[in-house]
Amino acid sequence: MFNIMVTPLFGDTDALQHINNNVLGTWFELARNDIFRIFTPDLSVSHDDWKLIMVKTTYEYLDQMFYGTDVEIRTYVLRIGNSSFTTYHEAWQDGRLCAKGTAVMVHFDFNEQKSIRIPDDIRKELNKHLYVEDE
Known part of the structure; x- marks a missing residue:
């Protein structure tokens, strides 16, 4: 699991507060x-270096x-396929699970404009962050 804390900005709120x-x-x-760093350690965004494309979010x-209280974002890997993988995210505030979602990413060659197999070393690293229901 990866974990970050986000401090909501005042502008992140809406008329419903x-x-x-x-x-x-x-x-x-x-x-x-x-x-992203597992695939591109320096986060370079050139066509030659970037290796992921988003295909779906929920x-x-x-x-x-x-506003006024930090939000913890927990990120896991939910599924690993041949060339794609799914991340699972949870947003927690004050000990409450407030939102969750997924993102399907594809390992992609932008020069060739096609999906490519996730290499074994990257697959191994992604496996370290697989979602376990009991966490």
């Missing part, structure tokens, strides 16, 4: 940086989050 639903995608993307809101 809770964290706006559009913010969650940004927080979950930020939480994937550690996974979010489920379970409880409201508010």
Whole structure:
């Protein structure tokens, strides 16, 4: 599992005074940086170096989050396929699971414009962060 703390910005709130639903995608993307580093350690974003493409995201809101209290984002690997993998994220505030979601990423060659198999060394590293229901 990877873990980051996010301090909500005042601008992350909406007229209902809770964290706006559009913010969650940004927080979950930020939480994937550690996974991005497994594929591209220096986080270079050139076509020659970047190796991932997003194909799907889902979010489920379970409880409201508010400005003034940090939010813990937990990130796991849910599934590893041949060329794709799924991350699973949870957003916790004040001991409450407030939101969860997934993202499907594909190991991708941007020059060839096609998916490629996840190498064994990267697969091994991703396996270290597999989601276990009891955590």
